[in-house]
Amino acid sequence: MAWRIWTGLIVATVVLTACGSGGDTSAIEPAPSPSPAVASVEPTDSPQADSEVIDTEPIDSEVGSLTAIGPRPATIDDDGMKHSGIIGDGEFVTNTIEHESVMEQSDVRKYVVQVESGVDVDVDETAREIHQILDSERGWAGYHGVGFHLVNDPSTADLILKLASPPTVDEGCVSLNTMGTWNCRVGSQVFINSDRWWYGTPTWQNYLLSDYRAYLINHEVGHYLGFGHLTCPEPGALSPVMQQQSIYLNECLPNPWPDVTGERDG
Secondary structure: OOOOOOOOOOOOOEOEOOOOOOOOOOEOOEOOOOOOOOOOEOOOEOOOOOOOEOOOOOOOOOOOOOOOOOOOOOEEOOOOOEEOOOOOOOOEEEOOOOEOOOOOOOEEEEEEEEEEOOOOOOHHHHHHHHHHHHOOOOOOOOHHHEEEEEOOOHHHOOEEEEEEOHHHHHHHOOOOOOOOOOOEEEOOEEEEEHHHHHHOOHHHOOEOHHHHHHHHHHHHHHHHOOOOOOOOOOOOOEOOOOOOOOOOOOOOEOOOOOOOOOHHHO
16 A cells, blocks of 8 residues: 555564465455555565445554654665665663553463564564454454463563564574565564565555555464465455465455455354
8 A cells, every 4th residue: 555654553474385365355444545555574474565435443553652653764775665774773761661452352361572682673562463463353363262462571472573674684584585575474573574564565545554554463473373374265356364465465355354355263
């Protein structure tokens, strides 16, 4: 989407794996005006993005206000991807807040959010934004009894989501060829490229950054839950969350949530 970053809202990134599909053909509401969109590759995503409006209730307007605005892009590459040029120091700060799932589930996964020093976002605001995504009834919560509990102790976490500068993501994703651009999931860690978090991707340029971020998180966490990549089922349909929407849509419509496509029903 040609998107613009809204201050009031909330790897995938493209991962190197394959998965999910959908049935609802409604589209998410385009942003009132264009601005760049975020994309990611989970090199378990793999780098290789009119009808009825989907119920995409916006993320709390007070959440994400500190995480929505990135630095002025240093470069825009030939594919329209924005790059900040920032380099972090490899040190991470962990969220201090905690949030339990609002839904009772039998398989609760504890997770933390970490932000690399040098990436100018507030870690607790970012954690709140991510928790609203993971704890949404439109997301993976409820899939085979799975729930998500935000904790503040990494030693007790089942899953760690790291928001990091592009060079650090490349190091964490090892041989997944994230190329300074994409995101990835490695084992129980998700690496989120800060440029994608801030700027999105051209495939999402006409839609809200908060929706792109929901897609990115749901895509990478989908890999963590064992899902591989999926492709566009037919022109005009909603893209599966496990489609690499950061890279291509193939005539499908952008979609951030797995419930509307039936991906979590398996």
